[in-house]
Amino acid sequence: MPAEQFHEWLRREGRIVVVGASLAGLRAAETLRAEGFTGSLTMIGDEPYEPYDRPPLSKAVLLGMSAPDRTDLPRRREIDATWRLGVAATGLDLAAHRVRLADGDEVPYDRLLIATGVRARPWPREEEAQLDGVFTLRTRDDAVRLHRRLKAGPRRVFVIGAGFTGSEIASACRHQGIAVTVAERADAPLVGALGGVIGSVAAELHRDNGVDLRTGVMVTGLEGDSVGRVRAAHLSDGSVVDTDVVVVSLGATRNTEWLADSGLGAGPRGIACDAGCRAFDFRGIVTDDVYVAGDVARSPHALFGYQFLSLEHWGNAVAQAEVAAHNMISASADRRPHLWVPAFWSAQFGVNIKSVGVPTMGEEIMITQGSLAERRFVGVYGYRGRVIAAVSFDNTRWLEFYEGQIERGAPFPVEYPTMDRRPEGRKPVPADFPDPSLPTHGATVTLSGYSPADRRLVFTPARH
Amino acid sequence: MRLVVDLNRCQGYAQCAFLAPEVFTMHGEESLVYSPWAGDEHREKAARAVAACPVQAITADGLADPADAPAGAGRVASDAR
């Protein structure tokens, strides 16, 4: 069939299968229908729920503004799909165009979208992770359990890892007057994602809000009582913290194991795809019928030296899903690249933290507006003489401007005058990221090399 | 009624919090925290908030009365920046 006819047929009566029925999967399905796809659509998800939103789980839910099981995503339109929920995909046969399911079924496809996201990295010692009172927070079920326990009024919550999620959990606990200890291996919270300069502001935020913040320490063990409830956490500095709720916030692991023998370029850093969201196979050859979107994807970005980026960003899942869906049913000349500038937000301790670009690439930072001491500022990150990222604390409205600077490759340091520039913001200082060869659980953007098959950088779990 | 706010796009203008305080609240100066689900009793207010957001950051479904609108109707905002 000539290409043009093929795409016409595909749009009319092709079979599209989406694995991973969450944010990226849902937005892709809606885009497919919006662009006129009338064939069959199958949504496969291992969670038993229709797509729900995760960011509220560590914010509105823990603050008591929303029930943990009431964060379902609104629909942009009807998608008329067959839902296979509560069943995991366990294998992929690229040659036969089939997805294998845990219940033994096989689902054939003409186009496949993989959006299996990531899962919370558990506490590495299994027996300790099993203790009653030890939680992670990624899914609705996690949120239901944690929410219930927090409502029961624990004596002290112990959070392992001060990345975004860990910090948000600590913030929500303090807001409700619950005592919290946070243990972080780095010298400050958010260091993996934003560097040490911003991390020190985050540390003050924690402390001023009454968090017992312990930095530069590792958790060496969790101790249970005689009936298997967690009782205390032991730290590398020899201290022991009594606690009855432990939240493990050590970042995430990509859900790619089910693709291990498929021949796709899938590994611990995600599934490599081209700028058009087409998956690479393990030889580095791009497929044309398998697409990837969301947290599980790693894709090259022109603005960032064509490095593959793995983004754990809500906005990326939406934007990439839209591009993937469009490209799945379009002939090559009509396809679009996924050139979204990474953007992220977090709300903690009443402060609105946002970033654009790739802060982890930053060598230096300068505070171009406001001041660190007032916790209202914009920090701009520079990489090899250009603006590569920006972060704001309670200063959202300026970020769009810096996004433009990043897209343009504007020069760094920022020489032009800016609103509310202080003396401290005249000169760049080292952004103070930890050694990039040491993986951190705190980063939400990971640079994952230049090759689709790059496995030199193995992401080993952060040993706390 | 289900709703989601694209907080990359949200500028913290607080119009929504003013119009439907049961659903949207500001934490600190510009940090919006909202309930992703609004009951029938708040639907009208929430719909007003959706319409009033100056950057169209709020997506909701079930905005109109289900009896006289196709399912899923409502403002369809693109979440992409």
Ligand SMILES: Cc1cc2nc3c(=O)[nH]c(=O)nc-3n(C[C@H](O)[C@H](O)[C@H](O)COP(=O)(O)OP(=O)(O)OC[C@H]3O[C@@H](n4cnc5c(N)ncnc54)[C@H](O)[C@@H]3O)c2cc1C
């Ligand atoms: C607590 C929390 C707070 C967050 N806060 C923010 C924030 O403030 N800002 C921000 O930008 N981002 C935030 N995020 C990140 C954001 O939620 C993610 O980027 C987004 O959910 C990614 O969507 P996704 O569809 O790619 O992946 P996911 O949401 O991870 O969905 C993947 C789905 O696939 C399923 N799945 C996995 N393997 C299989 C299989 N083999 N078969 C079938 N199904 C499978 C999974 O169970 C899951 O349902 C937060 C995340 C969490 C958990």
Ligand code: SF4
């Ligand atoms: S009205 Fe819109 S921009 Fe303002 S706080 Fe609400 S969602 Fe954000």
